[in-house]
Amino acid sequence: MNDSPDFDGLKCPIPLRDYPRITLGHGGGGQLSSELVEHLFLPAFHNPYLENLGDSAVLPIAGKRLAFSTDSFVVRPLFFPGGSIGDLAVNGTVNDLAMSGAKPLYLSAGFIIEEGFEIQQLVAICNQMSQAAKKAGISIVTGDTKVIEKGHGDGCFINTSGIGIIPDGINIGPANARPDDVILISGTIADHGMAIMSVREGLEFETTIESDSAALNSLVEYMLKVNTDIHVLRDPTRGGVASSLNEIATSSKVGIVLQELSIPVTPSVQSACEFLGMDPLHVANEGKLIAIVSSETAELLLEMMKKHPLGKDSAIIGTVTSDHSGRVVEKTAIGASRVVTPQIGEQLPRIC
Amino acid sequence: MNDSPDFDGLKCPIPLRDYPRITLGHGGGGQLSSELVEHLFLPAFHNPYLENLGDSAVLPIAGKRLAFSTDSFVVRPLFFPGGSIGDLAVNGTVNDLAMSGAKPLYLSAGFIIEEGFEIQQLVAICNQMSQAAKKAGISIVTGDTKVIEKGHGDGCFINTSGIGIIPDGINIGPANARPDDVILISGTIADHGMAIMSVREGLEFETTIESDSAALNSLVEYMLKVNTDIHVLRDPTRGGVASSLNEIATSSKVGIVLQELSIPVTPSVQSACEFLGMDPLHVANEGKLIAIVSSETAELLLEMMKKHPLGKDSAIIGTVTSDHSGRVVEKTAIGASRVVTPQIGEQLPRIC
Numbered sequence: 008m009n010d011s012p013d014f015d016g017l018k019c020p021i022p023l024r025d026y027p028r029i030t031l032g033h034g035g036g037g038q039l040s041s042e043l044v045e046h047l048f049l050p051a052f053h054n055p056y057l058e059n060l061g062d063s064a065v066l067p068i069a070g071k072r073l074a075f076s077t078d079s080f081v082v083r084p085l086f087f088p089g090g091s092i093g094d095l096a097v098n099g100t101v102n103d104l105a106m107s108g109a110k111p112l113y114l115s116a117g118f119i120i121e122e123g124f125e126i127q128q129l130v131a132i133c134n135q136m137s138q139a140a141k142k143a144g145i146s147i148v149t150g151d152t153k154v155i156e157k158g159h160g161d162g163c164f165i166n167t168s169g170i171g172i173i174p175d176g177i178n179i180g181p182a183n184a185r186p187d188d189v190i191l192i193s194g195t196i197a198d199h200g201m202a203i204m205s206v207r208e209g210l211e212f213e214t215t216i217e218s219d220s221a222a223l224n225s226l227v228e229y230m231l232k233v234n235t236d237i238h239v240l241r242d243p244t245r246g247g248v249a250s251s252l253n254e255i256a257t258s259s260k261v262g263i264v265l266q267e268l269s270i271p272v273t274p275s276v277q278s279a280c281e282f283l284g285m286d287p288l289h290v291a292n293e294g295k296l297i298a299i300v301s302s303e304t305a306e307l308l309l310e311m312m313k314k315h316p317l318g319k320d321s322a323i324i325g326t327v328t329s330d331h332s333g334r335v336v337e338k339t340a341i342g343a344s345r346v347v348t349p350q351i352g353e354q355l356p357r358i359c
Numbered sequence: 360m361n362d363s364p365d366f367d368g369l370k371c372p373i374p375l376r377d378y379p380r381i382t383l384g385h386g387g388g389g390q391l392s393s394e395l396v397e398h399l400f401l402p403a404f405h406n407p408y409l410e411n412l413g414d415s416a417v418l419p420i421a422g423k424r425l426a427f428s429t430d431s432f433v434v435r436p437l438f439f440p441g442g443s444i445g446d447l448a449v450n451g452t453v454n455d456l457a458m459s460g461a462k463p464l465y466l467s468a469g470f471i472i473e474e475g476f477e478i479q480q481l482v483a484i485c486n487q488m489s490q491a492a493k494k495a496g497i498s499i500v501t502g503d504t505k506v507i508e509k510g511h512g513d514g515c516f517i518n519t520s521g522i523g524i525i526p527d528g529i530n531i532g533p534a535n536a537r538p539d540d541v542i543l544i545s546g547t548i549a550d551h552g553m554a555i556m557s558v559r560e561g562l563e564f565e566t567t568i569e570s571d572s573a574a575l576n577s578l579v580e581y582m583l584k585v586n587t588d589i590h591v592l593r594d595p596t597r598g599g600v601a602s603s604l605n606e607i608a609t610s611s612k613v614g615i616v617l618q619e620l621s622i623p624v625t626p627s628v629q630s631a632c633e634f635l636g637m638d639p640l641h642v643a644n645e646g647k648l649i650a651i652v653s654s655e656t657a658e659l660l661l662e663m664m665k666k667h668p669l670g671k672d673s674a675i676i677g678t679v680t681s682d683h684s685g686r687v688v689e690k691t692a693i694g695a696s697r698v699v700t701p702q703i704g705e706q707l708p709r710i711c
Contacts, residue, residue, distance in 0.1 A: 029476040034506025047478075048468075048502055051485035052492070056465070056500035064500035066465055068524065071421040077467035077520055081505045113408070113418055115429035116400075117518045119471070124381040126399070133403035140404070148408035148416035150400055153433045153516075154386025156708060161511040166469045166503075168429055168520030172420065356508060 032352025036245025036291075039352050041254070060258065061180055062103040062241065065173060074109035076100055077168040083357040085132065085162055088202050089217030092165055093135030095293060095359055098222045099244065100169040101143045105224040106240040106296065108179040108231060109171030111143065116150040116167055121160035132163060143222035145169070176235055183238040184259035186329040189305035191298045193226060193312060194219070194320040195271045196248055200290035201279045203358055210282075214275045221294030226317040230298065233311045239299035242292065244359055246350045249288040251297055252325075252335045253349040262331035265347065267339045269324045288337075289350050291358045299327065384704025388597025388643075391704050393606070412610065413532055414455040414593065417525060426461035428452055429520040435709040437484065437514055440554050441569030444517055445487030447645060447711055450574045451596065452521040453495045457576040458592040458648065460531040460583060461523030463495065468502040468519055473512035484515060495574035497521070528587055535590040536611035540679040541657035543650045545578060545664060546571070546672040547623040548600055552642035553631045555710055562634075566627045573646030578669045582650065585663045591651035594644065596711055598702045601640040603649055604677075604687045605701040614683035617699065619691045621676045640689075641702050643710045651679065 032039040049058060056064045063076030080096045097114065104111040116136065120129065140147050198219040205216050223242060230237060239259070243251040248270075256263045265288075272280075272287050280287050294317065300308055305323060312318035335347040384391040401410060408416040415428030432448045449466065456463040468488065472481065492499050550571040557568050575594060582589060591611070595603040600622075608615045617640075624632075624639050632639050646669065652660055657675060664670035687699040 027478055029472050029474060029478060029481065029506055031474050031506050031508065034472070034504055040504060043504060044502075047482060047485060048504075051482075051489045052468070052499040052502075054498045054500065056498060057502070064465070064467075066500060066522075068425070068464070068522075069421040069423040073420070073522070075465060075467060075501055075522060077469045077501055077518070078503045079469040079471050079505045079518060081471060081507050112420070113416070113427060115416075115427060115520050116404070117429045117431040117469075117520070119431050119433060119516055120381050120386070122381060122383050126379060126381060129381065130399060130403070133399060137403045146406045146408060147404040148406065148418060149427055149429055150396075150404075150409070151430045151518075152386055152392060152395060152400075153431045154381055154383050154705070154708070155433050155513060156383065159513040161507060164471055164505075164516070166429070166431060166518035166520075168467050168469070168518075170418075170420075170425070170427060170522060353506075356506070 030352065031356045035350060035353035037250050037350030037352060059180065062106040065107055072173040074104045074107045074171045074173055076103035077166065078103060079164060079166040080359055081164050081357050082359050084206060087206050087218060088215050090220035091132060091135050092163065093132040094139035095220050096165040096167045097136050097139035097143060098220050098293060099359060100167040101145060101222040101224055102242045104169050104171040105227040106242055107173055108177035108227065109173045111145050111169055111171040111224050113148045114140065114145055114167050114169045116147050116165060118152045119160060119164040120152065120154050121162055122154055122157040124162055129163065139222065143224055177231065179237055179240050181239055181241065181255050181258040184255055184261050184299045184327045185238065186261055186327055187302050188238055188299050188327040189302050189323055190263065190325040191305065191309055192322055192324050193296045193318045195273050196292055196295060197272060197276050197280060197287035197290035199293040200355055200358055201276045204355055205279060212275050212279050216275055216279060219292055219294035221317055223294065223296050223317060226315050229315050230308060230312060234300065234304045234308050236304060237298055237300050241297045243295060243297055244291050244293060247289040247291055248297065249335065249347045250349040256335055257333045260332050262328040263325055263335040264328055265325040265335065265337040267337050269322055271320050271322050288347055289354055293359065382704065383708045387702055387705035389602050389702030389704060411532065414458040417459055424525040426456045426459045426523045426525055428455035429518065430455060431516060431518040432711055433516050433709050434711050436558060439558050439570060440567050442572035443484060443487050444515065445484040446491035447572050448517040448519045449488050449491035449495060450572050450645060451711060452519040453497060453574040453576055454594040456521050456523040457579040458594055459525055460529035460579065461525045463497050463521055463523040463576050465500045466492065466497055466519050466521045468499050468517060470504045471512060471516040472504065472506050473514055474506055474509040476514055491574065495576055529583065531589055531592050533591055533593065533607050533610040536607055536613050536651045536679045537590065538613055538679055538681040539654050540590055540651050541654050541675055542615065542677040543657065543661055544674055544676050545648045545670045547625045548644055548647060549624060549628050549632060549639035549642035551645040552707055552710055553628045556707055557631060564627050564631050568627055568631060571644055571646035573669055575646065575648050575669060578667050581667050582660060582664060586652065586656045586660050588656060589650055589652050593649045595647060595649055596643050596645060599641040599643055600649065601687065601699045602701040608687055609685045612684050614680040615677055615687040616680055617677040617687065617689040619689050621674055623672050623674050640699055641706055645711065
């Protein structure tokens with residue numbers, strides 16, 4: 008019996024041009040988002056920095072490598088168990104910078120606020136941004152506020168952009184995974200997405216599911232002290248672990264094999280996902296990272312990651328292979344293989 | 360007869376805490392915007408870079424001074440005579456960087472798009488961003504797209520953030536105006552605001568009023584070649600020349616005297632302003648700069664600015680004084696004096 012999955016017919020049959028209008032799926036961080044980038048943004052803005060497609064651009068400045076990243080936040084509701092749009096906006100951009108190995112330094116904050124929004128809510132959001140910035144050790148140094156008429160927006164949207172410096176000797180990027188590398192995750196997956204889902208849909212599970220929203224730069228700095236030879240780092244936000252690993256497999260021209268039983272998921276998130284028919288691999292995280300490193304260094308790095316507060320549930324979840332380039336395959340609990348596709352459209356709009 | 364205006368009773372009697380909700384005026388770039396910054400954002404995020412309150416933050420990086428700026432664009436309509444949200448989003452942030460004397464290098468682009476938005480419009484916007492970036496000599500190096508449900512946004516909002524390097528020996532900032540300095544403007548004022556106003560309200564004037572949307576970095580670079588001793592640069596966008604000069608007067612603790620007859624305004628903008636009862640000093644510009652320089656260097660700088668395509672209508676419009684600190688006074692055509700107040704709230708929502 009051949010347990011290798013059949014890859015025929017997996018190509019998305021609908022190119023960008025067949026969508027005359029933007030759909031929610033174009034913002035989902037999955038296949039449709041990628042198509043928008045590939046067929047619209049890259050051709051329009053083409054330059055080597057953009058084409059790298061990392062979580063942040065890596066730029067030469069004054070003899071150093073600067074990391075530069077941007078993210079807009081439209082999460083609904085604005086406040087949820089474990090976080091708010093405020094700390095998400097800070098942590099999200101800090102994490103994008105950290106995923107290039109950079110030490111994040113400065114953030115901008117651009118607010119688009121709907122007329123009639125309560126000032127007290129804005130104060131609460133700003134205080135949470137401030138606390139998150141303090142915790143991450145970065146400063147919010149410049150900002151902008153626009154107000155739009157009632158009914159033309161939705162409360163409060165926030166853009167943060169950030170800059171950091173990549174230390175010499177670090178070379179982390181989505182195209183750097185090599186066959187026989189080992190894939191680690193820094194903790195349980197799908198917490199953020201299920202936290203949002205449970206409050207938005209008014210679902211009650213046995214325990215409250217909290218977002219994992221956290222700034223990962225201290226964990227990355229700590230990991231780089233153990234081993235500077237980290238090949239890939241990625242925070243699996245929109246589209247979840249599945250979309251991130253598919254992007255890495257494509258960028259690095261390698262295959263990826265996951266071990267289902269090794270992937271950490273809390274029991275409450277697991278039952279919530281089962282109840283809602285969702286695959287935890289497709290659900291967003293906001294305080295977890297995927298690291299891909301050489302097999303020789305993986306065990307030591309895992310051991311050390313477990314000693315960091317943000318990495319205590321770290322696990323080795325898979326390996327990189329020269330087979331099935333561009334594809335992610337999961338070995339399931341019952342010993343079968345299944346292809347893990349990137350999310351196509353939008354599983355859960357406005358998750359971040 | 361004493362022609363000096365009476366400054367009593369000019370203080371805004373309504374502090375932030377008396378507004379329980381965000382009004383359109385909080386996004387107008389005038390007094391209410393300043394109060395939001397002063398009473399909410401500064402206390403929440405306080406740090407020395409932010410408190411400088413320039414168009415961009417000036418940051419130490421790798422032994423150089425980096426300029427970092429952010430701006431969100433919510434202009435309505437998206438396309439207007441002389442420009443679109445696309446070139447505005449590029450030029451606006453390029454200009455914020457240039458106003459610190461920086462050479463702009465890299466831009467990020469964050470899109471918040473409403474479900475149902477036509478892809479062809481997005482293509483047109485991106486092409487205009489790309490052309491504007493090319494013209495300004497900068498690269499769009501990183502981006503992000505979020506999609507919000509139909510009815511929760513308004514077509515397309517764009518945030519751009521930018522970084523640039525400030526050459527050594529340049530020291531430009533809003534607090535650097537000194538008594539006896541001379542104030543220059545790089546061309547006619549109020550074009551952008553009246554262009555938006557005329558299309559939005561369906562008004563027809565004798566000639567089409569076009570936005571002045573342009574990237575000013577080449578003009579600034581050229582001016583700095585003539586004279587590195589420029590004290591203040593500011594692009595008078597939301598809130599117009601009046602709000603910019605009031606901010607400078609406050610930051611520099613000086614008074615400002617404008618000569619009404621010296622301020623360049625095209626006849627069609629002048630009649631449109633009269634027709635609508637608007638003061639050109641309060642109307643937004645998107646391709647003009649205010650420069651404040653020592654009286655010894657002003658005439659030569661003016662002469663040279665007139666030779667640059669973006670400065671051909673440059674003029675000296677006023678002087679800095681040690682009198683009436685924090686206030687701007689205009690000597691009118693009939694020889695009287697009037698206080699030029701910053702805009703209080705919102706003259707024209709969603710101008711940029």
